[in-house]
Amino acid sequence: MTSTDRIEKKIVLRAPRARVWRALTDAAEFGTWFRVKLDGGFEAGRRITGRVTYPGYEHLAFEATVETMDAERLFSLRWHPYAVDPKVDYSAEPTTLVEFHLAEADGGTLLTVVESGFDRIPAGRRDEAFRMNDGGWAQQMENVRRHVEG
Secondary structure, X not given: OOOOOEEEEEEEEOOOXXXXXXXXXXXXXXXXXXXXXXXXXXXXXXXXXXXXXOOOOOOOEXXXXXXXXXXXXXXXXXXXXXXXXXXXXXXXXXXXXXXXXXXXXXXXXXXXXXXXXXXXXXXXXXXXXXXXXXHHHHHHHHHHHHHHHO
């Protein structure tokens, strides 16, 4: 079954839950594997901004609002998915919810990333945002794996 509203990726990381939590919620560590330079730290209810450092996307700003920080269990934020056109103001669009779920697993930590809410994105860019973020999360799972296992 496929969904047009929700992306879900899972990976078992050979690292303790505390290590994975730090990689997700420490702004400097998050920036290293996610390829973004953030202007502050993560805090529930707080908006965080920064600049994308991924080659070819350095002209883009990063902006998200932290929803939940439930230590070593759930970190979530809201953002505008695939907001890559600097000429477009995405602020009036609905956001998607990105959730990082952590659980114990044999040999380490199960990280599940879920991004949901694509069905509310304007139809003209919904499919591309879904497709690009689906591929993006596949890459980011490998990036976080290298970061915490390296």
